[in-house]
Amino acid sequence: MLSTLRIPALDKSLQAELQQKIDQKTKPPGSLGRLEALALQAGLIQQSLHPMMHKPGIIVFAGDHGVAELGLVNPYPQAVTAQMVYNFLNGGAAINIFCAVHNLGLCVVDAGVNHDFAPHADLVDRKVARGTQNYLLGKAMTESACNEALEAGAALVREKQAAGCNVIGFGEMGIGNSASAALIMHCITGIPLEDCVGAGTGSHAAQLELKKKTLQQALDKHGVPTDALDILATYGGFEIAMICGAILQAAALRMIVVIDGFIVTAALLVAFKAQPAVLDYCVFAHGSHEKGHRAMLDYLGAQPLLLLDLRLGEGTGAALAMPLLQSAIGFLNHMATFTQAGVSDRSTQA
Numbered sequence: 001m002l003s004t005l006r007i008p009a010l011d012k013s014l015q016a017e018l019q020q021k022i023d024q025k026t027k028p029p030g031s032l033g034r035l036e037a038l039a040l041q042a043g044l045i046q047q048s049l050h051p052m053m054h055k056p057g058i059i060v061f062a063g064d065h066g067v068a069e070l071g072l073v074n075p076y077p078q079a080v081t082a083q084m085v086y087n088f089l090n091g092g093a094a095i096n097i098f099c100a101v102h103n104l105g106l107c108v109v110d111a112g113v114n115h116d117f118a119p120h121a122d123l124v125d126r127k128v129a130r131g132t133q134n135y136l137l138g139k140a141m142t143e144s145a146c147n148e149a150l151e152a153g154a155a156l157v158r159e160k161q162a163a164g165c166n167v168i169g170f171g172e173m174g175i176g177n178s179a180s181a182a183l184i185m186h187c188i189t190g191i192p193l194e195d196c197v198g199a200g201t202g203s204h205a206a207q208l209e210l211k212k213k214t215l216q217q218a219l220d221k222h223g224v225p226t227d228a229l230d231i232l233a234t235y236g237g238f239e240i241a242m243i244c245g246a247i248l249q250a251a252a253l254r255m256i257v258v259i260d261g262f263i264v265t266a267a268l269l270v271a272f273k274a275q276p277a278v279l280d281y282c283v284f285a286h287g288s289h290e291k292g293h294r295a296m297l298d299y300l301g302a303q304p305l306l307l308l309d310l311r312l313g314e315g316t317g318a319a320l321a322m323p324l325l326q327s328a329i330g331f332l333n334h335m336a337t338f339t340q341a342g343v344s345d346r347s348t349q350a
């Protein structure tokens with residue numbers, strides 16, 4: 001699936017017209033800064049001088065990591081993944097609040113949590129398995145499980161798009177997934193492991209050292225696979241794989257894809273390795289406080305919209321960036337032009 005889904009190269013034929021529309025608004029040229037680039041990107045993605053935001057939403061994928069049972073790379077116990085899923089369903093997590101405040105749809109998916117949930121109207125069951133295998137012993141998942149997860153993420157996005165959504169952000173919950181993200185980052189960017197590994201939810205230097213040592217052991221065992229699917233299957237998580245498939249499908253459907261923090265950007269790295277054209281459809285919500293995120297964004301040539309020192313995940317950064325996208329699309333569609341408002345568009349300086 002990684003390479004079968006075709007992502008259209010961004011059609012730039014409307015670029016000049018969109019730029020002219022932006023420049024005719026009652027403001028000095030460029031004065032809306034990054035919002036102008038965002039408006040232009042939205043217009044190009046949607047191939048329209050009047051881009052729209054319909055039913056924007058966040059999908060949070062949850063999955064467990066075999067390695068997390070040992071507590072070597074994660075300060076919190078694995079059981080917190082399932083506990084947080086219940087918290088999402090009860091409306092008590094940060095992502096619930098931000099989605100409510102900003103009027104965003106929220107969908108919670110069991111991608112592979114190590115817990116059996118009773119059927120619940122708000123929980124989408126796409127469980128591939130009860131957590132991945134511990135990558136210190138073998139690959140995290142088989143290629144067929146990895147493909148199943150990629151396809152499940154893609155199928156969910158197709159459902160959302162069929163229901164009218166054209167702007168989508170992704171979030172994740174999975175104790176231990178900052179370690180997976182660091183390994184994926186190292187494999188894809190070639191940046192030394194120690195610059196890819198951050199504290200995650202930890203706060204002690206000793207924890208970080210143990211995490212680095214453990215991840216080096218995983219690399220000693222499996223090495224650096226060259227193939228994107230192999231990297232994802234060896235070190236990934238079901239939630240990361242579903243996000244990767246979801247990002248690729250959303251781009252293939254010319255949706256605007258809002259990228260969250262360190263873990264979601266790691267999923268994007270895999271998608272980007274398989275299909276570089278995916279990048280044109282992505283809006284980078286924020287620069288995470290997690291060590292390594294800045295270097296990931298630099299690798300992709302991406303500029304985050306917000307710098308809030310967030311290090312939570314769940315799609316919280318993506319949710320917070322949605323109003324910026326809405327504001328960019330809003331000014332492009334509704335702000336008066338110099339002619340309409342009777343405002344002079346001439347600066348008196350040469």
Ligand SMILES: Cc1cc2ncn([C@H]3O[C@H](COP(=O)(O)O)[C@@H](O)[C@H]3O)c2cc1C
Pocket residue numbers: 073074075076080084172173174175176177178179199200201202312313314
């Ligand atoms: C209560 C709680 C809520 C969270 N919400 C997101 N994460 C975040 O922390 C995890 C990654 O960090 P690590 O690799 O260190 O386990 C992921 O589940 C991520 O979404 C949370 C973590 C905790 C403890």
Ligand SMILES: O=C(O)c1cccnc1
Pocket residue numbers: 178200201260261262263264288289290293310311312313314
């Ligand atoms: O930036 C993130 O996505 C992140 C950082 C730390 C822990 N969990 C998520």
